[in-house]
Amino acid sequence: MPIPAKVLQKTSPDSPFQVATISRRDPRPDDVVIEIRAAGICHSDIHTIRNEWGPAHFPLTVGHEIAGVVTAVGEDVTRWSVGDRVGVGCLVNSCGTCAECEADQEQNCLNGAVGTYNSEDVDGTITQGGYAQNIVVNEKFVCKLPDTLDFDVAAPLLCAGITTYSPLATWDIKPGDKVAIVGLGGLGHMGVKIAKARGADVTVLSRSLKKADAAAALGADRILATTEEGFFKKHRGEFDFILNTVSATLDVNAYLGLLKPRGVMVVVGLPPENQELGFYALIIGRKVLTGSNIGGIKETQEMLDFCGEHGLGAEIEKIGVMDVDAAYERVIAGDVQFRFVIDTSTFDDIAAE
Amino acid sequence: MPIPAKVLQKTSPDSPFQVATISRRDPRPDDVVIEIRAAGICHSDIHTIRNEWGPAHFPLTVGHEIAGVVTAVGEDVTRWSVGDRVGVGCLVNSCGTCAECEADQEQNCLNGAVGTYNSEDVDGTITQGGYAQNIVVNEKFVCKLPDTLDFDVAAPLLCAGITTYSPLATWDIKPGDKVAIVGLGGLGHMGVKIAKARGADVTVLSRSLKKADAAAALGADRILATTEEGFFKKHRGEFDFILNTVSATLDVNAYLGLLKPRGVMVVVGLPPENQELGFYALIIGRKVLTGSNIGGIKETQEMLDFCGEHGLGAEIEKIGVMDVDAAYERVIAGDVQFRFVIDTSTFDDIAAE
Numbered sequence: 001m002p003i004p005a006k007v008l009q010k011t012s013p014d015s016p017f018q019v020a021t022i023s024r025r026d027p028r029p030d031d032v033v034i035e036i037r038a039a040g041i042c043h044s045d046i047h048t049i050r051n052e053w054g055p056a057h058f059p060l061t062v063g064h065e066i067a068g069v070v071t072a073v074g075e076d077v078t079r080w081s082v083g084d085r086v087g088v089g090c091l092v093n094s095c096g097t098c099a100e101c102e103a104d105q106e107q108n109c110l111n112g113a114v115g116t117y118n119s120e121d122v123d124g125t126i127t128q129g130g131y132a133q134n135i136v137v138n139e140k141f142v143c144k145l146p147d148t149l150d151f152d153v154a155a156p157l158l159c160a161g162i163t164t165y166s167p168l169a170t171w172d173i174k175p176g177d178k179v180a181i182v183g184l185g186g187l188g189h190m191g192v193k194i195a196k197a198r199g200a201d202v203t204v205l206s207r208s209l210k211k212a213d214a215a216a217a218l219g220a221d222r223i224l225a226t227t228e229e230g231f232f233k234k235h236r237g238e239f240d241f242i243l244n245t246v247s248a249t250l251d252v253n254a255y256l257g258l259l260k261p262r263g264v265m266v267v268v269g270l271p272p273e274n275q276e277l278g279f280y281a282l283i284i285g286r287k288v289l290t291g292s293n294i295g296g297i298k299e300t301q302e303m304l305d306f307c308g309e310h311g312l313g314a315e316i317e318k319i320g321v322m323d324v325d326a327a328y329e330r331v332i333a334g335d336v337q338f339r340f341v342i343d344t345s346t347f348d349d350i351a352a353e
Numbered sequence: 354m355p356i357p358a359k360v361l362q363k364t365s366p367d368s369p370f371q372v373a374t375i376s377r378r379d380p381r382p383d384d385v386v387i388e389i390r391a392a393g394i395c396h397s398d399i400h401t402i403r404n405e406w407g408p409a410h411f412p413l414t415v416g417h418e419i420a421g422v423v424t425a426v427g428e429d430v431t432r433w434s435v436g437d438r439v440g441v442g443c444l445v446n447s448c449g450t451c452a453e454c455e456a457d458q459e460q461n462c463l464n465g466a467v468g469t470y471n472s473e474d475v476d477g478t479i480t481q482g483g484y485a486q487n488i489v490v491n492e493k494f495v496c497k498l499p500d501t502l503d504f505d506v507a508a509p510l511l512c513a514g515i516t517t518y519s520p521l522a523t524w525d526i527k528p529g530d531k532v533a534i535v536g537l538g539g540l541g542h543m544g545v546k547i548a549k550a551r552g553a554d555v556t557v558l559s560r561s562l563k564k565a566d567a568a569a570a571l572g573a574d575r576i577l578a579t580t581e582e583g584f585f586k587k588h589r590g591e592f593d594f595i596l597n598t599v600s601a602t603l604d605v606n607a608y609l610g611l612l613k614p615r616g617v618m619v620v621v622g623l624p625p626e627n628q629e630l631g632f633y634a635l636i637i638g639r640k641v642l643t644g645s646n647i648g649g650i651k652e653t654q655e656m657l658d659f660c661g662e663h664g665l666g667a668e669i670e671k672i673g674v675m676d677v678d679a680a681y682e683r684v685i686a687g688d689v690q691f692r693f694v695i696d697t698s699t700f701d702d703i704a705a706e
Contacts (some may be wrong), residue, residue, distance in 0.1 A: 100614050108614035108638050110590070132386070163695070237463070261453050261461035269631045274629040279620045282644030289642045302372030331394050 002026050003033060005062040006347040007130035008321055013051045016325050021129060021352040024136040029076035034086060039130040040065030040156035040314070042186065043247075044090075046328050048118050052270050056118050063130030063342075064116040067145060067155040077139045085145040085302065086216050089158035090294050092127060092141045093119060104298040106141075128179065131324065133347050143301045153313025156186065156339040160293065160314060164191035164243065165303040166295035167266040173241055175199030180239045180258065181220075182210045182245035187268060189338040191243050191313055192218045194303075196312040198282070205344040214337060218310060218315070225331040232257055237285075245269050252289070253281040259344020261285035266292050314339045320346035355379050358384060359700040360376050361413040361484035361674055368403045369374040370396065373412065375481055382429035384680050385492050387439055392483040393418030393509035393667070394693040395539065397443075399681055403470050404436025416483030416695075417443040417469040420498060420508040430492045438498040440657065442511035443647050445469050445494050447481060454579040454611040457651040459494075484677065486700050497656045499661020510657060515669060516667040517544035517596065518656040519648035521551060524596055527554030533592045533611065534573070536599035537564045537687070540621060542668055542691040543570045546597050547656075550663040556614070558573065567690060571668070585610055590638075598622050605642070606634040614638035619645050667692045671698035 003025035011021040013035065027033055045062035045349040047053045057271050066088040070080050080086065094101050094109035114121050117129030129135075137248045164187055175180055179200040181191040188204070195202045204215040204223040215223040232254040239258050244250070249267035253276070256265060262285065282289060290336065307313070315338045319327050327340040355376035362373040380386055398415035400406045419441040423433050433439065447454050447462035454462050467474050470482030482488075498507045517540055526532055532553040534544040541557070548555045549572040557576040568576040570601040577588065585607040592611050597603070600622035607619060608630070611615045615638065635642060648656065659667070672680050680693040 058383060090387065105614065105639075110614070253627070261454075263462070268633060270632050274606070274631045276627040277630040279623050279644055282620060282642065283623060283646050284644070286458075286643060288644055289635065290639060291634050292631055292639055310594045343492070 001300060003134060003136065004149070005132050005246060006300070006350070006352050007128060007133070009059045009061050010049050010063070010322055011059045013049065013056070017035070017320065017331050019306050019350050019352045020348065022061070024134060027072060027074045027127075027136050029074040031074045031136050031144050032070055032077060032080050032086070033072040033136050034068040034088065034142070035071045036066055036130055036136050036344045037131055037151035038067045038129040039132070039342045039344055040159065041324065041327055041342065042130045042159050043331060044159070045066045045129070046331060048249070057126040060118055060126070061074075061128040061131050061316050062117045063132065063285070064088070065155045065158045065160070066116070066130035066135060067158070068134070068152040071134070073139070079139050079210065080142060081201065084153070085147070087143045087154060087158045088116060088130065088135060088137050088141060089146045089300055090116055091297070092137050095124055100230070104118065104296040106296045107294050129255045131321070131342055133344060134303060138167040141297060143297065143304055147153060147305055148308045148311060152316055152318055152341045152343070154304070155341050156190070156314035157307055159176050160186045160190045161194070161296040161307060162300045163187055163268050163292070164245070165306065167243055167268065167292040167297055168194055168300065169302070171241060171264050171266070171293070173198050173200050176207040177240045177307075178238060180205050180242045182255070184243060185245065185334070186216060186339045187245035188197050189218055191245060192220050192305070193312045196220070197269060197306070197312060216352040237258075242266070243268065247271050249273055249275060252276065253278045255291065256287045259285070259287050262287070264288040264290065266290050314341075318343050341347065356487060356613075358485045358487045358488070359705050360481060360568065360676055361695075362412045362414050364412045365401050366402065366409070370706045372674065372700065372703050375414070378476070378478075380425060380427045380489050382427040382606070382634035383492050384427045385423055385430060385433050385439070385495050386487060386489050387419070387421040387424040387441065387495070388424045388487050389419055389421040389485055389697045390504035391485055391508040392416045392421045392485070392607055392695045392697055393512065394677065394680055394684060394695065395512050396684060397512070398482070399684060408680070410479040412648070413471055414471045414481040414484055416485065417441070417526065418508045418510070418511045418513070419469070419483035419488060420504040421487075422488050424487070428491070432492050433495060438500070438504070439676070440496045440498050440507060440511045441469060441483065441490050441494060442653055443494070443513060444650070445490050453623070457649040458649050484674070484695055488550060488696060490676060494650060495521045496650065496657055499657055501661045501664060502666045503671055503696045505671055505696065507657070507668065508694050509543070510660055511653070513543045513692065514547070514654045514660060515648040515656050516540055516645070517598070518619050518659065519652055521547055522652065522655070523645070524536075524594060524617050524705045526551050526553050529554065529652050530593045530701060531591060532556070533558050535595060535597040536622065537568060537686070538598065539692045540598035540703065542571055543665075544598060545573050546665045547659070548596070549573070549666060550659070565662055579645040592654055593618070596621065602626055602628060604627065606631045609634040609640045612638070612640050617643065617674050618643040619643050621645050651682045667694075670695045671696050673702060675699070
């Protein structure tokens with residue numbers, strides 16, 4: 001039987017969130033039903049539901065940083081039991097058979113992965129995300145939360161955590177490596193924590209030193225202001241690895257100049273405009289410029305295990321379901337340290353429209 | 354005692370080449386004296402001596418694709434003996450102690466490698482290149498030529514060979530990989546041969562199909578015209594690896610679209626302008642964009658051994674020392690298949706000015 005779920009929903013980009021009741025699908029044999037305890041607010045949610053990444057499918061519920069508890073399992077489910085503490089990230093399905101799926105890179109599925117919201121599901125419906133009381137997900141796209149992390153600080157790991165963990169793991173960041181994290185928001189703050197836990201020497205690059213205390217509290221070895229006179233000359237050739245988490249246009253050639261020979265810069269933030277790149281900045285010293293998009297399910301589990309082992313939860317501000325419109329304004333203004341997380345138990349107090 | 358050498362020299366960017374006699378340095382204990390038998394003409398020679406890469410030091414002799422025979426060795430030389438067939442490429446010295454030199458990446462020497470010409474040498478003189486009868490080089494910057502290759506077809510390997518071999522080796526191109534070589538000039542033709550010898554499936558990407566016969570003769574599996582209607586859509590996601598050897602502005606985003614997820618594009622050609630790059634083209638599918646500059650001495654030797662084993666000489670047009678001005682015009686017009694090589698024995702017939 002379909003399962004009712006109170007959700008936060010928008011019916012258009014400009015309307016406020018409202019609480020509605022939708023039906024989650026009748027669980028298939030390989031599905032898991034999850035009662036959601038916490039849902040992080042990712043900037044992607046805002047871009048999507050404001051039509052900034054193209055027209056969204058309304059009415060829509062967003063949210064892909066989901067932490068909760070398994071409340072039911074389909075008859076073929078082998079990996080999960082009722083009561084398991086689990087997470088769901090940006091993906092809820094993929095073909096499972098293409099070269100990318102076989103390489104545990106479901107996010108690159110050649111036949112099109114199914115996103116957790118605003119995506120066409122295998123049954124033709126549009127997926128609805130995690131600002132909700134529950135969700136029904138194929139068991140393969142569920143990950144185990146570490147026992148050491150609460151639901152609220154674990155939820156953001158499912159997007160912000162894996163987005164920063166994956167490039168640091170892919171490029172094998174290790175003790176002694178000099179790592180720069182550009183930007184100290186939802187992604188950047190997890191980048192600092194994870195890079196530090198891998199043993200790197202971590203520098204935050206920010207436009208100003210306003211976040212100096214926060215950077216230190218997160219474990220960064222230092223913070224540098226890129227607007228400082230002569231900054232790019234002074235720090236030329238200093239880093240092995242740069243993780244750029246900002247979505248604004250930047251001077252790519254200058255940032256590549258901060259790398260040592262054979263250094264790597266990974267971008268995970270997506271400015272809307274084309275950037276200017278001089279090939280000399282890649283050729284001299286053989287610099288690598290690449291991008292990264294979340295991570296596969298196997299690596300997401302590896303990230304959760306790593307964060308559990310090192311006690312790395314997100315730094316969060318917890319809000320109720322009625323606070324999300326205001327939280328969006330604050331995210332856009334950069335006024336959050338470092339992630340809003342919705343306490344989905346607050347749905348209980350609210351009548352759906 | 355200093356060693357006299359007839360050389361081809363320009364006294365200004367616009368003057369024609371003239372034959373002059375210069376003095377090579379009195380060999381130091383770790384130097385090798387090489388009688389040059391063949392010298393390739395690289396487009397870098399033209400850029401340099403025409404001041405297209407900044408003001409050159411005149412009078413200047415260029416040439417960094419050098420093949421010859423050892424005629425004398427300093428008292429501390431252990432690696433070479435009189436009579437050895439050897440090559441010299443783009444580098445004639447480096448600090449030997451920095452992290453890059455220790456990693457056999459002398460081309461990235463943090464204290465500044467010494468180029469074979471137009472570069473300040475350790476004694477403060479300006480290095481003079483290989484369009485010459487002889488050269489005196491530190492033994493560490495000399496490589497052994499394979500017995501199976503003549504001097505003339507081996508000379509271009511010292512730049513065009515290593516420039517294309519190094520990225521193919523660095524990114525571990527192996528049997529079955531789908532490799533695209535962009536451009537079929539001096540670099541591109543060696544890229545095709547080396548990629549094919551590594552077992553890859555090789556496609557030449559060219560503006561037209563004019564070089565179809567040449568591509569086939571070099572062993573390419575196919576040639577495609579990038580100007581064909583709908584080309585970038587039709588071949589989307591097709592390649593594991595793209596080696597871009599052209600120095601012209603190109604649609605980087607479109608080329609990245611030709612890569613499979615996690616594919617790699619290496620640029621070795623240097624267009625003077627900044628290129629336009631959308632970060633989405635890197636993030637979606639985690640594409641890698643990087644550059645490569647020649648290669649270290651150890652890898653240059655590895656490349657020569659590989660080319661010897663597989664019988665991979667350059668395709669050349671042999672010219673005399675008096676033909677170089679005309680050859681430059683033909684290189685600029687793209688009218689060479691695929692490398693001009695100067696037969697330096699022709700110096701013997703000419704009186705120096």
